[in-house]
Amino acid sequence: MPIFEYACQDCGKQFETLVRSDTVPACPACHSVSLEKKLSVFATSNAGAEAAPMPAMGPCGSCGHPDGPGACGIH
Numbered sequence: 509m510p511i512f513e514y515a516c517q518d519c520g521k522q523f524e525t526l527v528r529s530d531t532v533p534a535c536p537a538c539h540s541v542s543l544e545k546k547l548s549v550f551a552t553s554n555a556g557a558e559a560a561p562m563p564a565m566g567p568c569g570s571c572g573h574p575d576g577p578g579a580c581g582i583h
């Protein structure tokens with residue numbers, strides 16, 4: 509269960525909350541939903557984890573052709 513840290517855009521309160529997929533977090537002080545999402549406690553040691561994983565091969569993300577995307581004529 510991920511824990512995210514938020515900063516309220518309206519009153520400036522910072523808080524951490526569990527976030528479930530079917531709930532929208534709200535500020536515990538003013539109940540605003542205008543929140544700035546900050547790093548989760550799990551993401552701090554794993555920066556970039558949300559980026560799409562890059563293939564370990566060449567520049568063409570699909571086939572690894574060394575001349576880059578499109579050079580293989582397929583992708």
Ligand SMILES: [Zn+2]
Nearest residue numbers: 516519535538
């Ligand atoms: Zn607030």
